[in-house]
Amino acid sequence: MIQDDVFLHLGGAAQNIDLYLKMEGLNPAGSIKLKTALSMVEDAERRGVVGPGCRIVESSSGSLGIALAMVAAAKGYRFLCVTDPNTPALSVDVIRAMGSEVVQVDRPDASGGYLGSRIAFIHRLLADDAGLVWLNQYANPANWAVHDRCTAAAITAEFPDVDVLFVGTGTSGTLMGCINHFRRHSPATRIIAVDAVGSVTFGAAPEPRYIPGIGTSRRPEIFRPELVDDVVLVAEADTVRTCRWLARRYGLFAGGSTGSVVHAVLSRAPELPSGSRVVAIAPDLGERYVRTIYNDDWVADKFGPGCLKEPAEHLSELTTVRN
The missing domain is CATH 3.40.50.1100 (Rossmann fold)
Structure with missing residues:
Protein backbone atom coordinates (compact mmCIF):
# COMPACT_ATOMS: atom_id res chain seq x y z
CA MET A 1 0.00 0.00 0.00
CA ILE A 2 2.91 2.37 0.77
CA GLN A 3 5.11 3.69 -2.05
CA ASP A 4 8.43 4.46 -0.39
CA ASP A 5 11.21 4.02 -2.93
CA VAL A 6 10.91 6.69 -5.64
CA PHE A 7 13.62 9.35 -5.77
CA LEU A 8 13.73 12.09 -8.41
CA HIS A 9 17.25 13.26 -9.24
CA LEU A 10 17.45 17.01 -9.82
CA GLY A 11 20.89 16.97 -11.28
CA GLY A 12 21.24 20.65 -12.07
CA ALA A 13 19.14 22.17 -9.30
CA ALA A 14 22.26 23.79 -7.93
CA GLN A 15 25.66 23.40 -9.55
CA ASN A 16 27.52 22.47 -6.38
CA ILE A 17 25.24 19.71 -4.96
CA ASP A 18 23.77 16.36 -5.98
CA LEU A 19 20.06 16.62 -5.13
CA TYR A 20 17.39 13.91 -4.87
CA LEU A 21 13.72 14.40 -4.03
CA LYS A 22 11.94 11.59 -2.21
CA MET A 23 8.57 11.61 -4.01
CA GLU A 24 5.96 10.96 -1.32
CA GLY A 25 3.10 12.29 -3.45
CA LEU A 26 3.07 8.95 -5.31
CA ASN A 27 1.51 7.23 -2.29
CA PRO A 28 -2.14 6.14 -2.89
CA ALA A 29 -3.50 8.98 -0.71
CA GLY A 30 -1.41 11.48 -2.67
CA SER A 31 0.95 12.48 0.13
CA ILE A 32 3.31 11.33 2.85
CA LEU A 135 -5.88 10.02 17.22
CA ASN A 136 -4.12 13.33 18.03
CA GLN A 137 -1.34 13.48 15.46
CA TYR A 138 0.29 16.36 17.36
CA ALA A 139 1.12 14.25 20.43
CA ASN A 140 0.97 10.70 19.07
CA PRO A 141 4.32 8.82 18.99
CA ALA A 142 2.94 6.63 16.19
CA ASN A 143 3.12 9.76 13.99
CA TRP A 144 6.91 10.04 14.09
CA ALA A 145 7.68 6.32 14.61
CA VAL A 146 6.48 5.35 11.12
CA HIS A 147 8.87 7.86 9.55
CA ASP A 148 11.72 6.40 11.57
CA ARG A 149 11.10 2.84 10.37
CA CYS A 150 9.81 3.63 6.86
CA THR A 151 10.52 7.10 5.41
CA ALA A 152 14.01 7.58 6.82
CA ALA A 153 14.92 3.91 6.46
CA ALA A 154 14.07 4.05 2.75
CA ILE A 155 16.45 6.99 2.36
CA THR A 156 19.39 5.38 4.12
CA ALA A 157 18.80 2.14 2.22
CA GLU A 158 19.08 4.02 -1.09
CA PHE A 159 21.73 6.54 0.00
CA PRO A 160 23.96 5.44 2.88
CA ASP A 161 26.02 8.62 2.52
CA VAL A 162 23.55 11.52 2.74
CA ASP A 163 25.31 14.75 3.67
CA VAL A 164 22.21 16.93 4.17
CA LEU A 165 18.53 16.07 4.58
CA PHE A 166 15.79 18.72 4.15
CA VAL A 167 12.44 17.97 5.84
CA GLY A 168 9.28 20.06 5.88
CA THR A 169 7.76 20.67 9.31
CA GLY A 170 4.04 20.59 10.04
CA THR A 171 3.14 18.33 12.95
CA SER A 172 6.87 17.49 12.89
CA GLY A 173 6.18 13.76 12.69
CA THR A 174 8.30 13.28 9.55
CA LEU A 175 11.07 15.46 10.97
CA MET A 176 11.21 13.74 14.36
CA GLY A 177 11.11 10.28 12.80
CA CYS A 178 13.93 11.13 10.41
CA ILE A 179 16.04 12.60 13.20
CA ASN A 180 15.62 9.47 15.33
CA HIS A 181 16.60 7.21 12.43
CA PHE A 182 19.51 9.25 11.11
CA ARG A 183 21.02 9.80 14.55
CA ARG A 184 21.31 6.01 14.85
CA HIS A 185 22.25 5.08 11.29
CA SER A 186 23.88 8.19 9.78
CA PRO A 187 24.84 10.57 12.58
CA ALA A 188 26.98 12.74 10.31
CA THR A 189 23.97 13.72 8.19
CA ARG A 190 22.96 17.32 8.75
CA ILE A 191 19.17 17.67 9.10
CA ILE A 192 17.60 20.97 8.07
CA ALA A 193 13.97 21.63 8.91
CA VAL A 194 11.81 23.68 6.54
CA ASP A 195 9.08 25.83 8.06
CA ALA A 196 6.80 28.61 6.81
CA VAL A 197 7.18 32.29 7.60
CA GLY A 198 4.37 33.00 10.05
CA SER A 199 4.59 29.59 11.73
CA VAL A 200 5.23 29.50 15.49
CA THR A 201 6.86 26.05 15.49
CA PHE A 202 10.41 27.37 15.89
CA GLY A 203 9.44 30.34 18.03
CA ALA A 204 8.91 32.95 15.30
CA ALA A 205 6.12 35.49 15.49
CA PRO A 206 2.78 34.37 14.02
CA GLU A 207 1.67 35.81 10.70
CA PRO A 208 -1.25 35.01 8.39
CA ARG A 209 -0.70 31.85 6.32
CA TYR A 210 -2.83 30.52 3.47
CA ILE A 211 -1.10 27.34 2.28
CA PRO A 212 -1.72 24.19 4.34
CA GLY A 213 0.87 21.54 5.08
CA ILE A 214 3.95 23.25 6.50
CA GLY A 215 3.80 25.45 9.59
CA THR A 216 1.64 25.63 12.69
CA SER A 217 -0.06 28.19 14.91
CA ARG A 218 0.56 25.92 17.93
CA ARG A 219 3.73 23.92 18.66
CA PRO A 220 3.04 20.15 18.48
CA GLU A 221 3.78 18.12 21.59
CA ILE A 222 6.00 15.63 19.73
CA PHE A 223 8.28 18.39 18.44
CA ARG A 224 11.79 18.72 19.94
CA PRO A 225 13.52 21.75 18.38
CA GLU A 226 16.85 21.09 20.12
CA LEU A 227 17.38 18.04 17.89
CA VAL A 228 17.30 20.03 14.64
CA ASP A 229 20.60 21.14 13.09
CA ASP A 230 19.18 24.15 11.25
CA VAL A 231 15.91 25.63 9.99
CA VAL A 232 14.90 27.53 6.86
CA LEU A 233 11.77 29.69 6.98
CA VAL A 234 10.12 30.02 3.56
CA ALA A 235 7.72 32.83 2.68
CA GLU A 236 4.53 31.54 1.08
CA ALA A 237 5.05 33.78 -1.94
CA ASP A 238 8.31 31.90 -2.58
CA THR A 239 6.46 28.61 -2.18
CA VAL A 240 4.00 29.70 -4.86
CA ARG A 241 6.69 30.89 -7.25
CA THR A 242 8.68 27.68 -6.87
CA CYS A 243 5.67 25.41 -7.38
CA ARG A 244 4.50 27.25 -10.49
CA TRP A 245 7.99 27.44 -11.92
CA LEU A 246 8.60 23.70 -11.44
CA ALA A 247 5.28 22.88 -13.11
CA ARG A 248 5.66 25.17 -16.13
CA ARG A 249 9.34 24.66 -16.81
CA TYR A 250 9.79 20.97 -15.98
CA GLY A 251 6.37 19.38 -15.62
CA LEU A 252 6.96 18.64 -11.93
CA PHE A 253 3.50 19.35 -10.49
CA ALA A 254 4.53 20.06 -6.91
CA GLY A 255 2.28 20.58 -3.91
CA GLY A 256 2.76 23.45 -1.51
CA SER A 257 4.92 21.55 0.96
CA THR A 258 7.14 20.28 -1.84
CA GLY A 259 7.52 23.78 -3.23
CA SER A 260 8.60 25.07 0.18
CA VAL A 261 11.17 22.30 0.58
CA VAL A 262 12.63 22.81 -2.91
CA HIS A 263 12.88 26.55 -2.32
CA ALA A 264 14.69 25.92 0.97
CA VAL A 265 17.21 23.65 -0.76
CA LEU A 266 17.89 26.17 -3.51
CA SER A 267 18.32 29.00 -1.00
CA ARG A 268 20.84 27.03 1.07
CA ALA A 269 22.67 25.24 -1.75
CA PRO A 270 25.35 27.96 -2.23
CA GLU A 271 26.40 27.49 1.41
CA LEU A 272 26.81 23.72 1.15
CA PRO A 273 30.18 22.07 0.40
CA SER A 274 30.73 21.26 -3.26
CA GLY A 275 29.62 17.74 -4.16
CA SER A 276 27.27 17.36 -1.19
CA ARG A 277 24.74 14.52 -1.49
CA VAL A 278 21.42 16.15 -0.58
CA VAL A 279 18.03 14.47 -0.12
CA ALA A 280 14.84 16.48 0.29
CA ILE A 281 11.50 14.94 1.21
CA ALA A 282 8.80 16.06 -1.25
CA PRO A 283 5.58 15.41 0.70
CA ASP A 284 2.92 16.08 -1.94
CA LEU A 285 1.92 16.73 -5.53
CA GLY A 286 -0.05 19.64 -6.94
CA GLU A 287 -3.55 18.35 -7.73
CA ARG A 288 -5.08 19.71 -4.52
CA TYR A 289 -3.67 23.16 -5.19
CA VAL A 290 -5.12 23.80 -8.65
CA ARG A 291 -7.62 26.30 -7.22
CA THR A 292 -5.02 28.09 -5.10
CA ILE A 293 -1.28 27.95 -5.88
CA TYR A 294 -1.92 27.32 -9.60
CA ASN A 295 -4.81 29.79 -9.91
CA ASP A 296 -3.72 33.25 -11.07
CA ASP A 297 -6.61 35.08 -9.41
CA TRP A 298 -6.02 33.42 -6.03
CA VAL A 299 -2.29 34.09 -6.15
CA ALA A 300 -2.73 37.75 -7.12
CA ASP A 301 -5.34 38.23 -4.40
CA LYS A 302 -3.23 36.69 -1.63
CA PHE A 303 0.30 37.77 -2.61
CA GLY A 304 -0.06 40.45 -5.27
CA PRO A 305 0.38 40.26 -9.07
CA GLY A 306 4.17 40.29 -8.71
CA CYS A 307 3.98 36.75 -7.38
CA LEU A 308 2.88 35.57 -10.83
CA LYS A 309 6.35 36.26 -12.20
CA GLU A 310 8.83 33.39 -12.35
CA PRO A 311 11.53 33.35 -9.63
CA ALA A 312 15.05 34.34 -10.54
CA GLU A 313 16.52 31.09 -9.27
CA HIS A 314 15.74 28.02 -11.32
CA LEU A 315 16.52 24.39 -11.91
CA SER A 316 18.77 24.00 -14.92
CA GLU A 317 18.29 20.31 -15.41
CA LEU A 318 15.80 17.59 -14.47
CA THR A 319 17.23 14.13 -14.93
CA THR A 320 16.61 10.59 -13.75
CA VAL A 321 13.99 8.90 -11.64
CA ARG A 322 15.27 6.08 -9.41
CA ASN A 323 12.79 3.40 -8.33
Whole structure:
Protein backbone atom coordinates (compact mmCIF):
# COMPACT_ATOMS: atom_id res chain seq x y z
CA MET A 1 0.00 0.00 0.00
CA ILE A 2 2.91 2.37 0.77
CA GLN A 3 5.11 3.69 -2.05
CA ASP A 4 8.43 4.46 -0.39
CA ASP A 5 11.21 4.02 -2.93
CA VAL A 6 10.91 6.69 -5.64
CA PHE A 7 13.62 9.35 -5.77
CA LEU A 8 13.73 12.09 -8.41
CA HIS A 9 17.25 13.26 -9.24
CA LEU A 10 17.45 17.01 -9.82
CA GLY A 11 20.89 16.97 -11.28
CA GLY A 12 21.24 20.65 -12.07
CA ALA A 13 19.14 22.17 -9.30
CA ALA A 14 22.26 23.79 -7.93
CA GLN A 15 25.66 23.40 -9.55
CA ASN A 16 27.52 22.47 -6.38
CA ILE A 17 25.24 19.71 -4.96
CA ASP A 18 23.77 16.36 -5.98
CA LEU A 19 20.06 16.62 -5.13
CA TYR A 20 17.39 13.91 -4.87
CA LEU A 21 13.72 14.40 -4.03
CA LYS A 22 11.94 11.59 -2.21
CA MET A 23 8.57 11.61 -4.01
CA GLU A 24 5.96 10.96 -1.32
CA GLY A 25 3.10 12.29 -3.45
CA LEU A 26 3.07 8.95 -5.31
CA ASN A 27 1.51 7.23 -2.29
CA PRO A 28 -2.14 6.14 -2.89
CA ALA A 29 -3.50 8.98 -0.71
CA GLY A 30 -1.41 11.48 -2.67
CA SER A 31 0.95 12.48 0.13
CA ILE A 32 3.31 11.33 2.85
CA LYS A 33 0.37 11.41 5.29
CA LEU A 34 -0.81 7.94 4.29
CA LYS A 35 1.99 6.48 6.42
CA THR A 36 1.01 8.67 9.36
CA ALA A 37 -2.66 7.76 9.07
CA LEU A 38 -2.11 4.03 8.78
CA SER A 39 0.45 4.02 11.61
CA MET A 40 -1.82 5.87 14.04
CA VAL A 41 -4.89 3.76 13.25
CA GLU A 42 -3.03 0.45 13.50
CA ASP A 43 -1.38 1.57 16.73
CA ALA A 44 -4.81 2.44 18.15
CA GLU A 45 -6.08 -0.97 17.05
CA ARG A 46 -3.21 -2.75 18.82
CA ARG A 47 -3.93 -0.81 22.00
CA GLY A 48 -7.64 -1.62 21.80
CA VAL A 49 -8.61 2.03 21.44
CA VAL A 50 -10.12 1.56 17.98
CA GLY A 51 -12.34 -1.35 16.98
CA PRO A 52 -15.38 -2.35 14.91
CA GLY A 53 -17.92 0.44 14.49
CA CYS A 54 -15.55 3.03 15.91
CA ARG A 55 -15.84 6.73 15.08
CA ILE A 56 -12.51 8.55 14.68
CA VAL A 57 -11.92 12.31 14.73
CA GLU A 58 -8.83 14.23 13.69
CA SER A 59 -7.78 17.77 12.87
CA SER A 60 -6.33 18.24 9.40
CA SER A 61 -5.61 20.92 6.84
CA GLY A 62 -6.21 18.40 4.06
CA SER A 63 -3.65 15.69 3.37
CA LEU A 64 -3.97 13.71 6.60
CA GLY A 65 -7.74 14.01 6.32
CA ILE A 66 -7.66 12.36 2.91
CA ALA A 67 -5.32 9.63 4.17
CA LEU A 68 -7.48 8.91 7.21
CA ALA A 69 -10.63 8.88 5.06
CA MET A 70 -8.96 6.25 2.87
CA VAL A 71 -7.87 4.12 5.83
CA ALA A 72 -11.25 4.47 7.55
CA ALA A 73 -13.10 3.40 4.41
CA ALA A 74 -10.82 0.38 3.95
CA LYS A 75 -11.22 -0.70 7.59
CA GLY A 76 -14.91 0.09 8.05
CA TYR A 77 -14.54 2.97 10.51
CA ARG A 78 -16.39 6.26 10.55
CA PHE A 79 -14.22 9.36 10.36
CA LEU A 80 -14.88 13.03 11.13
CA CYS A 81 -12.30 15.50 9.79
CA VAL A 82 -12.06 18.94 11.41
CA THR A 83 -10.73 21.45 8.87
CA ASP A 84 -10.44 25.23 8.44
CA PRO A 85 -10.83 27.83 5.65
CA ASN A 86 -7.31 27.17 4.35
CA THR A 87 -8.13 23.54 3.59
CA PRO A 88 -8.34 23.16 -0.22
CA ALA A 89 -11.91 22.64 -1.42
CA LEU A 90 -10.71 19.74 -3.53
CA SER A 91 -9.36 18.00 -0.42
CA VAL A 92 -12.73 18.40 1.31
CA ASP A 93 -14.45 16.91 -1.74
CA VAL A 94 -12.12 13.90 -1.73
CA ILE A 95 -12.64 13.27 1.99
CA ARG A 96 -16.40 13.33 1.55
CA ALA A 97 -16.23 11.16 -1.56
CA MET A 98 -14.74 8.39 0.59
CA GLY A 99 -17.69 8.54 2.99
CA SER A 100 -16.19 10.64 5.77
CA GLU A 101 -17.64 13.75 7.41
CA VAL A 102 -16.06 17.20 7.34
CA VAL A 103 -16.60 20.10 9.75
CA GLN A 104 -14.93 23.46 9.15
CA VAL A 105 -13.77 25.66 12.03
CA ASP A 106 -13.68 29.29 10.92
CA ARG A 107 -12.60 31.19 14.04
CA PRO A 108 -8.84 31.93 14.23
CA ASP A 109 -6.90 31.01 17.36
CA ALA A 110 -4.77 33.36 19.47
CA SER A 111 -1.88 33.08 16.99
CA GLY A 112 -4.06 34.02 14.03
CA GLY A 113 -4.14 30.49 12.62
CA TYR A 114 -6.72 27.75 13.03
CA LEU A 115 -4.91 24.83 14.63
CA GLY A 116 -5.70 25.85 18.19
CA SER A 117 -9.33 26.39 17.23
CA ARG A 118 -9.55 22.99 15.52
CA ILE A 119 -8.16 21.25 18.60
CA ALA A 120 -10.45 23.17 20.95
CA PHE A 121 -13.41 22.09 18.82
CA ILE A 122 -12.29 18.45 19.05
CA HIS A 123 -12.09 18.71 22.84
CA ARG A 124 -15.70 19.92 22.90
CA LEU A 125 -16.74 16.99 20.71
CA LEU A 126 -14.95 14.53 23.00
CA ALA A 127 -16.69 15.97 26.06
CA ASP A 128 -20.07 15.32 24.44
CA ASP A 129 -19.33 11.88 22.93
CA ALA A 130 -17.43 9.31 25.01
CA GLY A 131 -17.32 6.94 22.03
CA LEU A 132 -15.37 9.33 19.81
CA VAL A 133 -11.64 8.54 19.40
CA TRP A 134 -9.13 11.33 18.72
CA LEU A 135 -5.88 10.02 17.22
CA ASN A 136 -4.12 13.33 18.03
CA GLN A 137 -1.34 13.48 15.46
CA TYR A 138 0.29 16.36 17.36
CA ALA A 139 1.12 14.25 20.43
CA ASN A 140 0.97 10.70 19.07
CA PRO A 141 4.32 8.82 18.99
CA ALA A 142 2.94 6.63 16.19
CA ASN A 143 3.12 9.76 13.99
CA TRP A 144 6.91 10.04 14.09
CA ALA A 145 7.68 6.32 14.61
CA VAL A 146 6.48 5.35 11.12
CA HIS A 147 8.87 7.86 9.55
CA ASP A 148 11.72 6.40 11.57
CA ARG A 149 11.10 2.84 10.37
CA CYS A 150 9.81 3.63 6.86
CA THR A 151 10.52 7.10 5.41
CA ALA A 152 14.01 7.58 6.82
CA ALA A 153 14.92 3.91 6.46
CA ALA A 154 14.07 4.05 2.75
CA ILE A 155 16.45 6.99 2.36
CA THR A 156 19.39 5.38 4.12
CA ALA A 157 18.80 2.14 2.22
CA GLU A 158 19.08 4.02 -1.09
CA PHE A 159 21.73 6.54 0.00
CA PRO A 160 23.96 5.44 2.88
CA ASP A 161 26.02 8.62 2.52
CA VAL A 162 23.55 11.52 2.74
CA ASP A 163 25.31 14.75 3.67
CA VAL A 164 22.21 16.93 4.17
CA LEU A 165 18.53 16.07 4.58
CA PHE A 166 15.79 18.72 4.15
CA VAL A 167 12.44 17.97 5.84
CA GLY A 168 9.28 20.06 5.88
CA THR A 169 7.76 20.67 9.31
CA GLY A 170 4.04 20.59 10.04
CA THR A 171 3.14 18.33 12.95
CA SER A 172 6.87 17.49 12.89
CA GLY A 173 6.18 13.76 12.69
CA THR A 174 8.30 13.28 9.55
CA LEU A 175 11.07 15.46 10.97
CA MET A 176 11.21 13.74 14.36
CA GLY A 177 11.11 10.28 12.80
CA CYS A 178 13.93 11.13 10.41
CA ILE A 179 16.04 12.60 13.20
CA ASN A 180 15.62 9.47 15.33
CA HIS A 181 16.60 7.21 12.43
CA PHE A 182 19.51 9.25 11.11
CA ARG A 183 21.02 9.80 14.55
CA ARG A 184 21.31 6.01 14.85
CA HIS A 185 22.25 5.08 11.29
CA SER A 186 23.88 8.19 9.78
CA PRO A 187 24.84 10.57 12.58
CA ALA A 188 26.98 12.74 10.31
CA THR A 189 23.97 13.72 8.19
CA ARG A 190 22.96 17.32 8.75
CA ILE A 191 19.17 17.67 9.10
CA ILE A 192 17.60 20.97 8.07
CA ALA A 193 13.97 21.63 8.91
CA VAL A 194 11.81 23.68 6.54
CA ASP A 195 9.08 25.83 8.06
CA ALA A 196 6.80 28.61 6.81
CA VAL A 197 7.18 32.29 7.60
CA GLY A 198 4.37 33.00 10.05
CA SER A 199 4.59 29.59 11.73
CA VAL A 200 5.23 29.50 15.49
CA THR A 201 6.86 26.05 15.49
CA PHE A 202 10.41 27.37 15.89
CA GLY A 203 9.44 30.34 18.03
CA ALA A 204 8.91 32.95 15.30
CA ALA A 205 6.12 35.49 15.49
CA PRO A 206 2.78 34.37 14.02
CA GLU A 207 1.67 35.81 10.70
CA PRO A 208 -1.25 35.01 8.39
CA ARG A 209 -0.70 31.85 6.32
CA TYR A 210 -2.83 30.52 3.47
CA ILE A 211 -1.10 27.34 2.28
CA PRO A 212 -1.72 24.19 4.34
CA GLY A 213 0.87 21.54 5.08
CA ILE A 214 3.95 23.25 6.50
CA GLY A 215 3.80 25.45 9.59
CA THR A 216 1.64 25.63 12.69
CA SER A 217 -0.06 28.19 14.91
CA ARG A 218 0.56 25.92 17.93
CA ARG A 219 3.73 23.92 18.66
CA PRO A 220 3.04 20.15 18.48
CA GLU A 221 3.78 18.12 21.59
CA ILE A 222 6.00 15.63 19.73
CA PHE A 223 8.28 18.39 18.44
CA ARG A 224 11.79 18.72 19.94
CA PRO A 225 13.52 21.75 18.38
CA GLU A 226 16.85 21.09 20.12
CA LEU A 227 17.38 18.04 17.89
CA VAL A 228 17.30 20.03 14.64
CA ASP A 229 20.60 21.14 13.09
CA ASP A 230 19.18 24.15 11.25
CA VAL A 231 15.91 25.63 9.99
CA VAL A 232 14.90 27.53 6.86
CA LEU A 233 11.77 29.69 6.98
CA VAL A 234 10.12 30.02 3.56
CA ALA A 235 7.72 32.83 2.68
CA GLU A 236 4.53 31.54 1.08
CA ALA A 237 5.05 33.78 -1.94
CA ASP A 238 8.31 31.90 -2.58
CA THR A 239 6.46 28.61 -2.18
CA VAL A 240 4.00 29.70 -4.86
CA ARG A 241 6.69 30.89 -7.25
CA THR A 242 8.68 27.68 -6.87
CA CYS A 243 5.67 25.41 -7.38
CA ARG A 244 4.50 27.25 -10.49
CA TRP A 245 7.99 27.44 -11.92
CA LEU A 246 8.60 23.70 -11.44
CA ALA A 247 5.28 22.88 -13.11
CA ARG A 248 5.66 25.17 -16.13
CA ARG A 249 9.34 24.66 -16.81
CA TYR A 250 9.79 20.97 -15.98
CA GLY A 251 6.37 19.38 -15.62
CA LEU A 252 6.96 18.64 -11.93
CA PHE A 253 3.50 19.35 -10.49
CA ALA A 254 4.53 20.06 -6.91
CA GLY A 255 2.28 20.58 -3.91
CA GLY A 256 2.76 23.45 -1.51
CA SER A 257 4.92 21.55 0.96
CA THR A 258 7.14 20.28 -1.84
CA GLY A 259 7.52 23.78 -3.23
CA SER A 260 8.60 25.07 0.18
CA VAL A 261 11.17 22.30 0.58
CA VAL A 262 12.63 22.81 -2.91
CA HIS A 263 12.88 26.55 -2.32
CA ALA A 264 14.69 25.92 0.97
CA VAL A 265 17.21 23.65 -0.76
CA LEU A 266 17.89 26.17 -3.51
CA SER A 267 18.32 29.00 -1.00
CA ARG A 268 20.84 27.03 1.07
CA ALA A 269 22.67 25.24 -1.75
CA PRO A 270 25.35 27.96 -2.23
CA GLU A 271 26.40 27.49 1.41
CA LEU A 272 26.81 23.72 1.15
CA PRO A 273 30.18 22.07 0.40
CA SER A 274 30.73 21.26 -3.26
CA GLY A 275 29.62 17.74 -4.16
CA SER A 276 27.27 17.36 -1.19
CA ARG A 277 24.74 14.52 -1.49
CA VAL A 278 21.42 16.15 -0.58
CA VAL A 279 18.03 14.47 -0.12
CA ALA A 280 14.84 16.48 0.29
CA ILE A 281 11.50 14.94 1.21
CA ALA A 282 8.80 16.06 -1.25
CA PRO A 283 5.58 15.41 0.70
CA ASP A 284 2.92 16.08 -1.94
CA LEU A 285 1.92 16.73 -5.53
CA GLY A 286 -0.05 19.64 -6.94
CA GLU A 287 -3.55 18.35 -7.73
CA ARG A 288 -5.08 19.71 -4.52
CA TYR A 289 -3.67 23.16 -5.19
CA VAL A 290 -5.12 23.80 -8.65
CA ARG A 291 -7.62 26.30 -7.22
CA THR A 292 -5.02 28.09 -5.10
CA ILE A 293 -1.28 27.95 -5.88
CA TYR A 294 -1.92 27.32 -9.60
CA ASN A 295 -4.81 29.79 -9.91
CA ASP A 296 -3.72 33.25 -11.07
CA ASP A 297 -6.61 35.08 -9.41
CA TRP A 298 -6.02 33.42 -6.03
CA VAL A 299 -2.29 34.09 -6.15
CA ALA A 300 -2.73 37.75 -7.12
CA ASP A 301 -5.34 38.23 -4.40
CA LYS A 302 -3.23 36.69 -1.63
CA PHE A 303 0.30 37.77 -2.61
CA GLY A 304 -0.06 40.45 -5.27
CA PRO A 305 0.38 40.26 -9.07
CA GLY A 306 4.17 40.29 -8.71
CA CYS A 307 3.98 36.75 -7.38
CA LEU A 308 2.88 35.57 -10.83
CA LYS A 309 6.35 36.26 -12.20
CA GLU A 310 8.83 33.39 -12.35
CA PRO A 311 11.53 33.35 -9.63
CA ALA A 312 15.05 34.34 -10.54
CA GLU A 313 16.52 31.09 -9.27
CA HIS A 314 15.74 28.02 -11.32
CA LEU A 315 16.52 24.39 -11.91
CA SER A 316 18.77 24.00 -14.92
CA GLU A 317 18.29 20.31 -15.41
CA LEU A 318 15.80 17.59 -14.47
CA THR A 319 17.23 14.13 -14.93
CA THR A 320 16.61 10.59 -13.75
CA VAL A 321 13.99 8.90 -11.64
CA ARG A 322 15.27 6.08 -9.41
CA ASN A 323 12.79 3.40 -8.33
